[in-house]
Amino acid sequence: MNIFVEDLINFNEFFANYPMNLNNDIKVKEEEDKYLAEVIIPGFKKNEIEISLDNFNLEIEASKDGKLIKEFLLKINEKVDIDNIVSKLEDGILSITLPKKDNLKKKILQIQ
Secondary structure (H helix, E strand, O other): OOOOHHHHHHHHOOOEEEEEEEEEEEEEEEEEOOOEEEEEEEOOOOOHEEEEEOOOEEEEEEEEOOOOEEEEEEOOOOOOHHHHEEEEEEOOOOEEEEEEEEHHHOOOOOOO
16 A cells, blocks of 8 residues: 555544545534534536435536536445435535444444
């Protein structure tokens, strides 16, 4: 493994519990049972936005009159329950909830 990749992994581990600001238009934060992404995308209607998932890449494309205007790419990991991702567009903010798989959630075990 080269130094850059190791540094990137250490960087990600260090900031794992902090909200990530990927750019001014996207904010991602982690909660115990899910990741929450907010994409600021004013001026678009639901039918002008396409969200696709391919090989752990969540791609968001916003088009007007068939012309691509904005594009975002979020890399997600194997912790995400991809079958239960939901999104909502309200007041120019696209909210995406990426639930974690049940087997990865914190559990409190009873002592017997």
